[in-house]
Amino acid sequence: MFSRTVNRLLQALGVDIRRWDTAFDRKLYASLGLTEGVYFDRETFGVDRLVAGNPHVTGADSTGHDGKPRPADALIAEFPMSDAAKARLIEFFMHPKDYLAGKSKAQKIAYLKRISYRDYLRKDAGLGDEAVKYFDGTTNDFMAMGPDIVPAFDALSSEYPGFAGLGLNDQIEPGMDEPYIYHFPDGNASIARLLVRSLIPAVAPGHTMDDVVLADFDYAKIDVEGAPIRLRLNSTVVTVANARTQGGPVDIGYVRSGALHRVQARQCVLAGYNMMVPHIMPELPEAQQQALARGVKLPLVYTNVAVRNWHAFIKLGVDRIYSPYGYFTSIKLDYPVSLGGYRNPRDPNEAIVLHMVHIPLAPNQGLSNVEQFRLGRQRLLETPFEEFEKQIVNQLDRALGPGGFQSSRDIAAITVNRWPHGYAYSEDSLFDRQPVGPPIYEIGRRRCGSVTIANSDAAWNAYTHEAIDQAWRAVQELKSA
Numbered sequence: 001m002f003s004r005t006v007n008r009l010l011q012a013l014g015v016d017i018r019r020w021d022t023a024f025d026r027k028l029y030a031s032l033g034l035t036e037g038v039y040f041d042r043e044t045f046g047v048d049r050l051v052a053g054n055p056h057v058t059g060a061d062s063t064g065h066d067g068k069p070r071p072a073d074a075l076i077a078e079f080p081m082s083d084a085a086k087a088r089l090i091e092f093f094m095h096p097k098d099y100l101a102g103k104s105k106a107q108k109i110a111y112l113k114r115i116s117y118r119d120y121l122r123k124d125a126g127l128g129d130e131a132v133k134y135f136d137g138t139t140n141d142f143m144a145m146g147p148d149i150v151p152a153f154d155a156l157s158s159e160y161p162g163f164a165g166l167g168l169n170d171q172i173e174p175g176m177d178e179p180y181i182y183h184f185p186d187g188n189a190s191i192a193r194l195l196v197r198s199l200i201p202a203v204a205p206g207h208t209m210d211d212v213v214l215a216d217f218d219y220a221k222i223d224v225e226g227a228p229i230r231l232r233l234n235s236t237v238v239t240v241a242n243a244r245t246q247g248g249p250v251d252i253g254y255v256r257s258g259a260l261h262r263v264q265a266r267q268c269v270l271a272g273y274n275m276m277v278p279h280i281m282p283e284l285p286e287a288q289q290q291a292l293a294r295g296v297k298l299p300l301v302y303t304n305v306a307v308r309n310w311h312a313f314i315k316l317g318v319d320r321i322y323s324p325y326g327y328f329t330s331i332k333l334d335y336p337v338s339l340g341g342y343r344n345p346r347d348p349n350e351a352i353v354l355h356m357v358h359i360p361l362a363p364n365q366g367l368s369n370v371e372q373f374r375l376g377r378q379r380l381l382e383t384p385f386e387e388f389e390k391q392i393v394n395q396l397d398r399a400l401g402p403g404g405f406q407s408s409r410d411i412a413a414i415t416v417n418r419w420p421h422g423y424a425y426s427e428d429s430l431f432d433r434q435p436v437g438p439p440i441y442e443i444g445r446r447r448c449g450s451v452t453i454a455n456s457d458a459a460w461n462a463y464t465h466e467a468i469d470q471a472w473r474a475v476q477e478l479k480s481a
Contacts (some may be wrong), residue, residue, distance in 0.1 A: 001017075001175055001178070001244060003469050005350070005468060005469055005472045006465045006468045006469060007101065008094065009468055012198070013191070013195065013198055013206045013210045014175070014195065014207060015184055015191075015210050016209065019131070019209065019210075019339070020181045020182050020337075021181075022182070023337055023338055023339045024181040024183065024335070024336065024337050025336040025337075025338070025344070025346075026181060026336075026418070028336040029319035029336065030066060030343075031152035031334065032263070032314060032348075032414055032423070033068055033317060034068070034313065034317060034318055034319035034333075034423065035053055035054070035066045035068040035069070035070075035317060035318060035319070035321070036053070036054040036066070036312070036318065036319070036320050036321070036322060037050050037051060037052045037053070037054070037316065037317070037318035037321045037322070038050070038051045038053075038079075038321070038322050038324075039051075039136075039321050039322070039323040039395075039398075039399040040079065040080050040323075040325075040328060041325055041326055041332075042321065043323070043325070043327040044133065045079075045080040045081070045095075045133075045197040045325075046080055047080045047419075048398045048399070049078070049079075049080050050077045050316060050318070050321065050343065050402065051075055051079060051401055051438040052068060052070075052075070052316060052317040052318055053068060053069075053070040053074075053075035054075070054322060055072040055075065055089070055093040055161075055239075056093070056138075056160070056161045056391050062181045063171075066224065067089060067374075068253055068301075068317055071094075072089075072090060072093040072094050073090045073094060073403070076089050076090050076093070076148075076162045077389055081130060081134075082115055082130060082347070084128075084130075085127075085128065085130040085131040085323045086125060086131075087136060088127050088128060088131040089131050090320075092125055092126075092127060092131075092161075092197060093161065096161075096162075096164040096165040097165045098166055098167065099124040099126070099162070099165070099166070100112075100124060100163040100166055102390055104416065105168065105402050108166055108168060108392070109153060109168070109171065109457065111152075112152040112153035112156060112449075113151050113152075113429040113430075114149070114151075114429065114430070115152050115430075116147060116148050116149060116150060116152060117135075117139065117147040117148075117150045117151065117152045117154070117155040117160065117162075118132060118136070118146070118148045118150075118364070118429060119128050119148075119152075120152035120155075121135055121147070121162055122164065125162050130422070132470060133324060134324055135147055135324070136325060136363065136364070136459070137322065137323060137325065137326070137329040137330075138160060138322070138324075138326045139155065139160065140329040140357065140359040140361075141330045141357045141359075141392070142158065143158070143423075144298040144359050145298065145361070145369065145372075146298075146359070146361055146363035146364075146372075146425045148363045148364050149291045149361075149363075149367075149368070149369040149372060149428065149430060149431075150274065150356070150428075151428060151429045151430050153171070153429065154428075154429075155274065156171055156172070157171055157173040157176070158166060158172075158176055159172055159176045159177070160172060163368060165199075179439050180335075182200045183317070183335050183337055184209075184337065184339065185213055185335075185337050185338075185340075185342045185344070186213070187338055188464050190209070190212055190213060191464060192213050192245070193212050193215070193217065193276045194409070196208065196217070196222065197212060197215075197217075199229045199231075200221060200222055200229055200231070201224055202221045203217050203218055203219075203221045204216065204299050206379045209339075209340070210339060210341075211340055211341075211343060213339050213340030213342050214338065214340055214341045214342060218406065221234070226430040232254075232256070234256055234257070235255070235256040235261070235476055236254055236255050236256075236375070237252060237253070237254045237272070237280055238253050238254060238255055238260070238280055239251075239252070239253035239280050239281075239307065240252055240253075240268060240270065240280050240281040240451060241253075241281075243285070244283060244409035244448060246451040247422075249264040249266060250264065250265050250266070250267065250268045250448075250449075250450050250451060251264055252264070252265060254266060256311060259280070265450075266450065267450045267451070267452075267478045267481070268451045268452075268455070269452055269474045269475065269478070270451060270452070270453050270454070270455075271453075271454040271455045271456070271467075271470075271471065271474070272455060273421050273457065274292050274295045274444060274445070274453060274455055274457035274458060275292055275293055275295045275296060275297065276442075277292050277453060278292050278293060278364060279302075281448070281451065283448070285448075286450055287443060288443060288444060288446055288448070290455075291444035292444040294425070294440050294444070295368045295424065295425040295441065295444065295457050295460065296374065296425050297373065297420075297421040297422055297423060297424060297425060297457075298373055298417065298422050298424075298425065298462075299359070299360050299362075299373060299376040299390070299420045299421070299422055300309055300358070300359050300378070300419050300422040300423065301358040301359070301360065301395075301416065301417065301418050301419065302355065302356075302357060302417045302419070303328065303355075303356040303357075303388065303392065303415065303416050303417065304353050304354070304355060304356075304414070304415045304417070305353065305354040305356060305392060305396070305411060305413075305414050305415075305416065306351060306352075306353050306354075306410060306411070306412040306414075307308040307349065307351065307352060307353075307354060307405075307410050307453050308351050308409075308410050308411075308412050309348055309349050309350065309352075309410065310333060310348045310350075310352050311404060312400040312403030312410075313348070313400070313407035314348045314403075315403040315404060316402065316403040319332070319333045319334040320333065321399055323395070323399070326399075327358060327391040327394075328356040328357060328358050328391070328392070328393055328395055329357050329358070329359060330355075330356070330357045331354055331355070331356050331395070331396070331399065332353060332354065332355045333352055333354065333355075334352055334354070334358075335355075342427040343408075351412060354396075355424065356392065356395075357390075358376075358388075359376070360376035360379045360380055360383075361373075361375075361376050362376070367428070368430075368431050368462075369428050369431050370431070373405060374419075377420040377421075380418050380420045381420065383418075385416060388414075388416045389414060392407075392411075392414060392416070393407040394409070403443065422462075423461055423462035424455075424456045424457045424461060424462040424466075425457070425460050426461060426462065427439075427440075427460055431440045431467065435436070441457070441458060441459055441462075444457075444458070445458040445459075445470070445474075447477045447478070447481070450478070452474040452478055453475045453476050454467070454470045454471045454473070454474035454477075455467060455470060456470060457464035458470040458473075458474075
């Protein structure tokens with residue numbers, strides 16, 4: 001699943017991915033009879049309705065188990081749509097066809113790369129304008145993009161529905177059938193904590209993936225004068241100069257507590273947001289600056305809502321809710337991980353965290369992917385916390401209210417994580433035309449003298465393992481300089 005480099009690093013940090021076979025309880029929610037639900041809002045569908053069950057489960061499925069499997073026709077019959085739209089959806093899910101019959105395999109692939117997933121479903125799969133609305137949020141959580149800007153081929157390779165009859169199963173990306181279980185209780189933060197502790201052992205006790213979860217970090221130890229390794233937080237790099245001088249020194253300017261500081265280094269790895277590199281390092285060649293400018297990140301919002309119990313989910317029979325047009329595309333009970341002294345909630349009487357995802361886009365308006373990313377970033381800048389709180393309360397009360405949920409009584413705390421520069425950009429065949437020669441991201445990450453470039457942006461792939469691979473590549477480039 002991971003590269004040799006990634007596996008070696010994880011092993012060095014004490015991470016054993018087999019540990020999640022027992023740490024992640026894949027059967028917990030199913031054992032309580034819970035499944036995914038679909039919430040239809042009245043503004044779009046004429047009525048607020050939560051339907052338990054989902055004719056498809058794809059992308060970042062948290063458990064791989066369904067506690068209440070239902071035939072597609074039975075649950076679609078409850079959708080607040082016209083009989084004609086429901087009939088189209090039932091036919092689509094229960095009787096898949098080759099919607100591109102008559103085309104060769106190569107022609108199918110080429111066609112799917114040129115049409116959006118939404119248009120493919122609406123036109124080729126025959127769902128039409130009403131039934132296709134069911135899919136208008138399906139790709140948001142996993143890809144941070146709506147189906148109007150996701151190429152149909154990318155939806156195929158990620159195992160979204162609509163392609164079973166095309167004879168293209170060999171085009172599915174390897175590993176897509178794996179459940180999403182490789183997850184620390186705090187997400188990827190534990191990986192960062194393990195890295196810091198391995199570099200500066202005095203920062204925290206312990207030496208395993210288990211004991212890092214609840215370990216207290218002594219931040220006074222991360223930046224000690226004279227230490228061989230120093231980490232300086234809250235320090236924003238604003239300039240990198242003299243990089244072309246082979247062997248350094250490289251001049252690095254950074255701002256901390258409102259003051260400008262300067263440090264010199266023999267070599268430097270820039271592993272931040274790659275699109276910002278030309279702004280802090282203007283001596284880069286023009287072609288490289290243009291390549292880096294293409295990596296426009298995807299905005300997204302992860303919201304955590306602590307609730308005092310989860311009786312409403314039990315009563316409604318769901319552990320995660322998909323909402324095609326909701327402000328939050330998905331609402332999930334926290335991942336059931338118990339590790340290193342942390343125990344996930346197992347009793348509905350216990351408090352639990354809800355994970356809610358908002359993707360600030362402007363879909364179905366004819367805008368390109370980059371135009372939507374930039375507009376979404378502007379919206380995040382303009383949106384106060386009070387608006388997020390209003391939307392959280394509104395959606396939870398309406399979706400979970402029939403199960404007895406009352407936000408004024410049941411919400412204990414809210415954390416909104418706004419990431420205007422979230423996922424790394426990835427090539428989109430609807431809008432990108434790859435020039436002859438190396439990929440754009442390879443041009444962007446080229447070493448410049450004593451400076452090299454890393455981050456997952458350097459491969460247009462928004463995953464932790466990619467960031468590790470790119471870090472290794474960058475260091476090896478400097479070693480060979």
